[in-house]
Structure formats: structure tokens, C-alpha cells
Amino acid sequence: MADELTPETPEEEQPKKTHKQRKNGLYPGVSDELAENMRTGWADTELHGLEPIAQAAHTAARRAALSERFPGERLVVPAGRLKTRSNDTEYPFRASTEYAYLTGDQTENGVLVLEPAGPAGHTATIYLLPRSDRENGEFWLSGQGELWVGRRHSLTEAEQLLDIPAKDVRELAEALTEAEGPVRNVRGHDSVIESALTDKVTKERDEELRVYLSEARAVKDEFEIGELQKAVDSTVRGFEDVVKVLDKAEATSERYIEGTFFLRARVEGNDVGYGSICAAGSHACTLHWVRNDGDVRSGDLLLLDAGVETHSLYTADVTRTLPISGTYTDIQRKIYDAVYESQEAGIAAVKPGAKFRDFHDASQHVLAEKLVEWGLLEGPVERVLELGLQRRWTLHGTGHMLGMDVHDCAAARTEAYVEGTLEPGMCLTVEPGLYFQADDLTVPEEYRGIGVRIEDDILVTEDGNRNLSAGLPRTSTDVEAWMARLKG
DSSP, X not given: XXXXXXXXXXXXXXXXXXXXXXXXXXXXXXXXXXXXXXXXXXXXXXXXXXXXXXXXXXXXXXXXXXXXXXXXXXXXXXXOOOOEEETTEEOOOOOOHHHHHHHOOOOTTOXXXXXXXXXXXEEEEEEEOOSOOSSSSHHHHSTTSHHHHXXXXXXHHHHHHHSSOEEEGGGHHHHXXXXXXXXXXXXXXXXXXXXHTTTTOOHHHHXXXXXXXXXXXXXXXXXXXXXXXXXXXXXXXXXXXHHHTXXXXXXXXXHHHHHHHHHHHXXXXXXXXXXXXXXXXXXXXXXXXXXXOSOOOTTSEEEEEEOEEOTTSOBOOEEEEEETTSSOOHHHHHHHHXXXXXXXXXXXXXXXXXXXXXXXXXXXXXXXXXXXXXXXXXXXXXXXXXXXXXXXXXXXXXXXXXXXXXXXXTTSXXXXXXXXXXXXTBEEEEOOEXXXXXXXXXXXXXXXXXXXXXXXXXEEETTEEEETTTTSOOSHHHHHHHHHHHHO
């Protein structure tokens, strides 16, 4: 990785300067001749005739709804800033969900501001970093200059693409310090903006804005549903990729599986939507196993929980539990089929007008029945459910909202989410599981170390639901046949 020559280089680390170099304050350590040379001789690369991005009409509608909810108030929604990974390297940037949802933009340092326009309505402006300055050398001397990290859109180009008036974000903080009237800000993304607004906002009012934007994402529009389906379709192909290389994973580790799926995510999408869980053997009993450094052995199960994130930041979230050999053992099939039956009951409960908890309750009822039937719990089933005794082996909730965040709408009020009612356009996961820890002495030895989860992405429709991830088989028999075909 090339080292950067920046104006901020500490004095003791700069090369010795001649008198002529010292007088050039803008370019420490750079001769006047080189500085002048780098100022000129560059072609005009402004792009013309750009069309608005695919979701521009949808983001405009979302901003209009936000404006209606908070009349007469200035609303500030930052994208966020780069985060340091170590020393002088940064994590890949991912814009805040609230900002991307309202603008379609994904660039760091961006800020959306809705200025009150009379008693009702707002004027939206997006504040962005402009093109790197060639005159002052920023484009080649700054570590975030375009020569180092690539071209960014000009403000004019951004206006055309996003269909929002654009201004220089470097002027925003000072303007906000002088702003008057009520202000709300989405916190936790941009410390510079938060500092500028310190004496103008309250935690309670800012939280109301965050909660509103979380709940607004619950019902997906046509664009969002299409993006979720695109994410799922790529995820299905990623699962197929993994099955085809299970023999190579056996020779290496779970990381071969992780890398295989990641390749599909990066080729067809933006990234993975969350850390892939590639849990072989007893690792399947660890719910968020993302170390992915264990052995992959024939005869064990592989619990693969992974999702591709599209370029517009919508993610899939799918899980299958696969026999590494291609065939389930009797005990594996017994547990798998129980989880499948539980999932079927849960999916059937997803429909308009149903309570959000209904699919969880339906799935848990089946799992409790199985645990009583197998003699692992003493019935009746209603007693087990009332006391939550099944949770020793079921552990987690049966699903969550899905969208731009894998656990979408997380800031929504309890009454609007987990105690709310399903509506057409909502997308959620249904993902029951059974997990028998390797050291659990309360179950027969043959159960120990087996973990099974089946997860699908379910869209609530006008007359029921649609399984967006139906492209992946779910029954144990169908999984085996699918794996046999892929392995050739």
C-alpha cells in the first residue's frame, strides 16, 4: 500500500527543505516547481446529461413524509465519516441507513438538511464533499484526495443523480452553529455535526426523529421489494457456490466457505450484509459464530447464515443447515425435520392483520411439542411454553424485520414492532432453530453438538405472504437432492 504525502505530515517526519521550498506554505516538503506542475495540464472530466438514480422518486416521497411529520423544524441527517481500522487505514465506508434511505447517496461526510419552508413543508439540501481541488493540491496531497481514493461526483453531478440541490459540506458546520429555530439530528454518525448542534438539540427530540425513520422503513415500497429480491437471488447463488466447494472446505476450514460466499457478494452486490456465519459441527450451536476458523468434516452439519447486500444497501438474510457429506444421519434428519415443521407453521402465520408475534408463537409451539415428544421436557406443551422451558434449546426469537439493516427498524417502538400488526409490504425473516450444546448433559449424547436453523425472507402480501428465498430447498429430502445435483 502506497504511503501518502500529506500537508499534515509532522515537521520531524518531513524531508529537509530548501529556502525556496520553505516559503511554499501550502506544500510542505514539495518544491514550487512540482506544485506548479501538479496544478495544471488536467482535462475537464465533468459528466453531463446524468439521469436520476433508480430510487430518486422514492427517496423524494420519503423526504416528503418526513417533512410532514416534523413541520417547522430543521432536520439534519448525516451519512457518517470514515472510521479508523488501525493506524492510517480505515474501514470500508458504509453510509448511515437513515441517510441512504432518504437520499440514495452513500458517500462519506454527506449530510441531508431539511430546512423549514414556511409553516409546512421543507427545502431539502444535500451537503457533500465537492471534487478535490487541483489548485491547492488537495487532490494529490490529501490522503482522501481523488488521486489516492478515486474520483467523486461534483456537486452539479450529485444534484442530477440524486435530484436534490447540493452544496459544499465544509460550509455546513459553521452555518448550523448560527441556525435558529428547532432542530433535530440523527445522532451517532458525525461528531462534527453534533458539536455544531450541541446547544440546539435535545436527546429526546433527536430520538423521536430516529424512531420515526426506523418505523418508516417497516413497509417497503416497490423499489425496496425489488432490491430485497435481488439480494436474495444473489444469496441463493452464493449458497450454490458453497455446496460446490465443500470438498475444498474440508481440506482447509470454514474460512473457505466464508470466502466463497464473499466472492459472490462482492461480484454481484456491494458486500455481505453482515458477518457470514459458516458454522460446521458443534459451532452451529453458537448463534453468531463468525470466527469461521473451524474444521469442516464429512458427517457433520454446516449451518450457513449469510446474505448479499445490494449496491443500494438492501440485504438478504438466509440460513440453511446442510449435511457436509450430502446426506443427513438419522438423528440429524430428525432434528432438521422438526425445525422445518416449526418453520412451516411460522411462515403460515405471516399474513396481513396478524400480530407480529404470531409467527414466533406458532414456531415455538411446534418446537415445544417435539421436545416433549422426545422426552427432553415434561409436558403438557402449554406448561412448557408458559414457563419458556423450550428456550434452553431454541434460544432466540423466530424472526425480525429485514431491509437496509439486517435487523431493520431496530429503533421502532415496541408497540409499533414486536407488539404491532403485519401489513402488506413488510419483509421479515422466519428462522426457528434447535441447538444442543456439545456439553449439555440433559440430552442424550447423540443430540449433543447438533445445531439446526432454517431461515427464509418472507414478504407480507395482500393475501398472505411470498417466500423471497424459495429458490433454496428447505425439506431434508430436497436439500439432499439439490446438493447431489450441484456436486455432480
